[in-house]
Amino acid sequence: MDHVVTCIAPVNIAVIKYWGKKNEELVLPLNDSLSLTLDCEQMHAKTSVIAGPFFENDMVWLNGEIMSVDGNTRLQKCFQLVRDLIKKKKGVNCAEAKWKIRVCSENNFPTAAGLASSAAGYACLIYTLATAFQLTDEDLPSIARQGSGSACRSLNGGFVHWRADVDKCESDSTVVQIASDTHWPEMIVLILVVNDSKKKTSSTIGMKQSVNTSELLKYRVNECVPKRTAQIIQAIKDKHFSKFAEITMRDSNQFHAICLDTYPPCIYLNHISHEIISFIHDYNEAVGQIKVAYTFDAGPNAFVFLEKENLSSFLSELIHVFPPNHFDTYLRGISSIQINSRIMFNFTPKEKGLLKYIMVTKLGNGPKCINSHLLNQDGIPY
Numbered sequence: 001m002d003h004v005v006t007c008i009a010p011v012n013i014a015v016i017k018y019w020g021k022k023n024e025e026l027v028l029p030l031n032d033s034l035s036l037t038l039d040c041e042q043m044h045a046k047t048s049v050i051a052g053p054f055f056e057n058d059m060v061w062l063n064g065e066i067m068s069v070d071g072n073t074r075l076q077k078c079f080q081l082v083r084d085l086i087k088k089k090k091g092v093n094c095a096e097a098k099w100k101i102r103v104c105s106e107n108n109f110p111t112a113a114g115l116a117s118s119a120a121g122y123a124c125l126i127y128t129l130a131t132a133f134q135l136t137d138e139d140l141p142s143i144a145r146q147g148s149g150s151a152c153r154s155l156n157g158g159f160v161h162w163r164a165d166v167d168k169c170e171s172d173s174t175v176v177q178i179a180s181d182t183h184w185p186e187m188i189v190l191i192l193v194v195n196d197s198k199k200k201t202s203s204t205i206g207m208k209q210s211v212n213t214s215e216l217l218k219y220r221v222n223e224c225v226p227k228r229t230a231q232i233i234q235a236i237k238d239k240h241f242s243k244f245a246e247i248t249m250r251d252s253n254q255f256h257a258i259c260l261d262t263y264p265p266c267i268y269l270n271h272i273s274h275e276i277i278s279f280i281h282d283y284n285e286a287v288g289q290i291k292v293a294y295t296f297d298a299g300p301n302a303f304v305f306l307e308k309e310n311l312s313s314f315l316s317e318l319i320h321v322f323p324p325n326h327f328d329t330y331l332r333g334i335s336s337i338q339i340n341s342r343i344m345f346n347f348t349p350k351e352k353g354l355l356k357y358i359m360v361t362k363l364g365n366g367p368k369c370i371n372s373h374l375l376n377q378d379g380i381p382y
Contacts, residue, residue: 001050001051001052001096001099001132001133002052002377003050003377004048004049004050004376004377005128005131005132005369006046006047006048006049006128006369006370006373007046007047007124007127007128007131007367007368007370008040008044008045008046008047008124008368008370009040009045009047009120009121009123009127009154009155009366009367010037010038010039010040010043010044010123010154010157010364010365010366011037011038011043011109011115011119011120011154012035012036012038012119012150012153012154012160013035013036013038013189013303014034014035014153014297015034015035015036015232015244015247015248015251015252016033016034016035016225016228016229016232016247016251017033017251017255017297018031018033018149018150018162019031019206019207019210019217019258020207020210020217020221021207022164024208026146027145027146027149028164028172028173029149029162029164029173030164030211030217030221031164031220031221031225032161032163032225032226032229033150033153033161034159034160034162034178034229034232034233035150035153035160036158036159036187036189036305036363037153037154037157037158037160037363037364037365037366038189038361038362038363039361039364040365040368041361041364042332042333042334042359042361043108043109043115043191043359043361044107044120044124045105045106045107045117045120045121045123045124046105046106046107046372046374047103047104047105047124047125047128047374048103048104048128048373048375049101049102049103049128049129049132049375050101050132050377050379051096051099051100051101051102051132052099052100053098055099055100055101055102056100057069057100058079058101058102059100059102059103059379060072060103060104060105061103061104061105061381062105062106062121063105063107064381074122074146074147074148075147077146077147078122078125078126078129078143078146078147079101081146082126082129082130082133082143083097083098084097085130085133085135085138085143086133086135089135089138101129102379102380103128104374104375105121105124105125105374106374107120107121109359115191115193115299115301118147118148118150118151118203119148119150119151119154120151120154121147121148121151122144122147122148123144123154124154125144125147126140126144126147126155127140127144127155127366127367128367131369141153141155141174141175142172142173145173150162152173152175153175154366154367155175155366155367156175156177156366157177157180157181157363157364157365157366158177158178158179158180158181158182158183158363158365159179159180159183159184159363160175160176160177160178161176161177161178161229162174163175163176178233178237179236181362181363181364184236184239184363185362185363186239186307186308186309187306187307187308187362187363188305188306188307188308188311188360188361188362189303189305189361189362189363190302190303190304190305190306190315190358190359190360190361191301191302191361192301192302192303192304192318192322192355192358193356193357193359194270194272194273194276194300194301194302194354194355194356195270195272195300195356199268199298199299200267201267201268201298202298203297203298206259206262206266206268206298209262209263209264209266210258210259210261210262213261213262213263214258214261214262214263215261216254216257216258216261217261217262220254220258224251224254228247231243231247232244232247232248235247241290241291241307242289242290242291244293244305245290245291245292245305246290246293248293248294248295249280249294249295251295252294252295252296255296256268256269256296259298266298268296268297268298268299268300269296269300270300272354272355273296273300273301273302276294276302276322277294277302279318279321279322279347280292280293280304282347283314283317283345283347286344286345286347291306291310291314292304292305292306292310293305293306311337311360312337312338312339312340313340313344315331315337315339315340316341316342316343316344317343317344317347319339319358320347320349321347321348321350322349322354322355323349323350323352323353324352324353324355325352325353330355330357330358331357331358331360332358332360333359333360333361334360334361334362337360
């Protein structure tokens with residue numbers, strides 16, 4: 001390879017949560033999950049790759065800092081799986097499988113803060129390596145998930161179903177696109193950033209603790225997820241927002257109940273998260289219909305879903321209840337936002353600055369290649 005390859009990959013947000021593995025080594029999930037892929041324009045991971053016989057060792061830079069490849073088992077495994085794929089496709093003695101790899105990656109949003117950075121990052125890494133070595137027609141989700149489980153969902157756009165079993169096979173899982181990002185163009189996603197610092201308990205550790213100690217998790221896997229997954233897939237196909245919204249909120253609430261049922265408990269929500277939950281239920285009650293839904297991953301930040309026709313009126317109420325310290329950087333993302341300044345309901349405002357900012361985005365497609373590189377031809381970051 002005599003040139004740098006660079007790609008970007010999207011964040012995905014699960015509405016049916018992945019939480020717990022039945023096989024740690026292969027990263028096989030206990031249950032199905034379902035996610036929405038977000039537009040790369042607002043949030044993405046960006047990765048540049050160059051490889052060749054002229055490099056002495058693998059090197060990785062993440063967000064401006066060099067990473068130890070030797071000390072990162074997940075990264076090592078992904079590199080090895082890609083090299084195994086090269087041998088499978090091009091021959092066991094293929095020289096490319098022995099080449100050392102240089103990688104530079106960065107996120108344009110906070111890392112390890114509950115904003116799905118690892119999913120976007122590993123999806124981007126695998127897709128970029130696959131592009132560099134002409135492997136994009138191979139089973140990339142099975143490699144990406146071994147870097148970060150939910151990364152397999154970021155390799156598709158729109159609405160994505162990660163199936164725990166392939167025809168009841170216990171040794172594999174698969175990823176299926178339910179609908180493209182253009183299927184439901186009215187869908188808008190708001191990200192209410194409460195805390196963009198690194199979370200206390202990583203998802204990997206939290207999952208292990210839940211699998212080992214939570215009785216509620218067993219009930220969720222066997223009884224709740226299969227029904228909810230079928231129902232939400234139908235709601236997506238029908239574009240039935242209130243049904244989609246209720247299932248999304250119920251699943252988020254149950255996920256965090258499992259985190260509390262874990263011993264010792266994993267506490268990802270904070271008091272501001274609970275204020276957001278309360279406000280959204282109050283808002284839906286005030287308008288007389290479920291117009292807005294929330295979900296929370298393993299962090300305090302809220303992911304809020306609504307349809308475009310309700311965006312202006314909801315944002316005006318949201319900003320009234322959660323006023324900013326400084327308005328000029330409060331709303332980010334999609335720039336063409338019209339806010340209805342008229343307040344319809346008598347909600348009591350909270351203190352200023354509870355939210356750091358609000359990202360406004362929409363559904364998007366999967367990874368893609370770009371021409372703006374992070375590495376030069378010598379494999380050194382710019």
